[in-house]
Amino acid sequence: xKNIKYRQDMPPPGGYGAVPYKRNLPVRGLGGxxxxxxxxxxxxxxxxxxxxxxxxxxxxxxESHQAELVxxxxxxxxxxxxxxxxxKEKIESEALNIVGTGFDxxxxxxMGNVYHTPVYEPPLMESLSPFWQSIRLxxx
Amino acid sequence: xxxxFINPYGxxxxxxxxxxxxxxxxxxxxxxxxxxxxxxxxxxLGVPSHVLKASAFxxxxxxxEVNKEFMLCREEELDPRKCLxxxxxxxxxxxxxxxxxxxxxxxxxxxxxxxLERDHKRSFVYCRDEQVKFDRCMFEKLGIDKKYHAVxxxxxxxxxxxAPKNPFKLKNYDHPQPLMPDWNRPLxxxxx
Numbered sequence: 001x002k003n004i005k006y007r008q009d010m011p012p013p014g015g016y017g018a019v020p021y022k023r024n025l026p027v028r029g030l031g032g033x034x035x036x037x038x039x040x041x042x043x044x045x046x047x048x049x050x051x052x053x054x055x056x057x058x059x060x061x062x063e064s065h066q067a068e069l070v071x072x073x074x075x076x077x078x079x080x081x082x083x084x085x086x087x088k089e090k091i092e093s094e095a096l097n098i099v100g101t102g103f104d105x106x107x108x109x110x111m112g113n114v115y116h117t118p119v120y121e122p123p124l125m126e127s128l129s130p131f132w133q134s135i136r137l138x139x140x
Numbered sequence: 141x142x143x144x145f146i147n148p149y150g151x152x153x154x155x156x157x158x159x160x161x162x163x164x165x166x167x168x169x170x171x172x173x174x175x176x177x178x179x180x181x182x183x184x185l186g187v188p189s190h191v192l193k194a195s196a197f198x199x200x201x202x203x204x205e206v207n208k209e210f211m212l213c214r215e216e217e218l219d220p221r222k223c224l225x226x227x228x229x230x231x232x233x234x235x236x237x238x239x240x241x242x243x244x245x246x247x248x249x250x251x252x253x254x255x256l257e258r259d260h261k262r263s264f265v266y267c268r269d270e271q272v273k274f275d276r277c278m279f280e281k282l283g284i285d286k287k288y289h290a291v292x293x294x295x296x297x298x299x300x301x302x303a304p305k306n307p308f309k310l311k312n313y314d315h316p317q318p319l320m321p322d323w324n325r326p327l328x329x330x331x332x
Contacts, residue, residue: 060265066290067196067264073207074185074234077227080220084180092159 179224182231187238190253193262194271195241198278200290203233208297216304244281248274 030038094109159165160177169177192199210226217223241249252274255267264271278284306313 060263064193064261064263066200067193069291070196070200070204071192073211073230074203076214077210077230078184080214080223080227081180081182082184084176084220088177088180089156092156096159 176221176224179228182228185231185234185238188253190256190262191249194249194252194256194274195238197286197288197290198241198275198284199234199237200287201284202237203230204287204290205298206230206233208295209299212297212299213301216307240282241278245274245277248277 029035091109094107098104098107099109160169206226206229210223210230213223213226214220220227248270252267252270255270256262256264259266275286
């Protein structure tokens with residue numbers, strides 16, 4: 001067969017080179033566990049910041065709330081004295097205006113309540129003006 | 141203008157001694173009632189709210205026991221006329237404390253209070269410098285320290301009042317135990 005005089009489309013002498021058939025996926029950037037670690041690390045830093053802020057907020061609110069609760073007995077004591085003064089003036093006014101004027105001499109001051117017993121009734125909200133009714137609801 | 145946030149009833153004190161000293165009334169007043177009528181004539185302190193909040197932790201150190209006694213009496217008796225003794229103790233303690241405080245540390249408390257008023261929630265966070273100065277002044281001049289837990293969860297109260305037997309006012313509290321059968325008695329055998 002070496003004596004054939006025509007040209008054929010043959011591969012080059014020595015054969016072709018190697019075909020790069022193996023996969024080529026290079027790692028770009030951090031990659032893999034490092035990327036997860038970065039995300040988890042930044043989240044942990046954020047969680048720590050939020051936790052510290054939460055603890056500080058709880059402490060400041062507790063501090064503020066306790067400072068207001070400390071004075072509840074003093075304000076209640078003053079309120080009790082005021083209520084008793086109003087109760088006394090109510091009974092006195094019943095005595096003066098109903099019995100003293102002769103409208104109903106048999107009326108007993110302080111017995112005009114519903115229960116027919118000497119029960120202590122604190123003053124009603126209706127006896128206050130509307131402005132002070134609204135303020136009292138908000139403040140308490 | 142009558143009334144403020146401390147006394148929202150706005151009661152303007154009226155002199156009603158004319159009725160008490162009238163002829164037909166004076167004889168019928170017992171000494172107990174006379175004591176009550178004298179006690180309730182006491183007025184309010186009128187301390188503004190920013191000063192109250194600023195001095196709260198030192199006030200708690202001085203007056204917490206007295207306040208607890210008063211609140212206990214109030215909850216058990218449900219009648220403020222029976223707790224006027226403790227009511228006046230509370231006011232006395234508060235008056236003494238505020239008198240001492242305002243004579244010793246006037247500038248510091250005023251600065252602290254006006255700083256607190258700048259915040260709509262009256263929070264202590266924005267006024268730590270003034271708070272430090274006030275606390276230091278109180279501790280050095282009067283020896284009064286702050287109380288960390290100003291309001292406790294488990295509170296024990298020492299009073300001279302005896303413990304009540306039926307605090308919730310239940311009926312049949314002293315009802316005797318019911319007669320139960322003798323469980324160890326000899327029972328007859330049952331044969332089917």
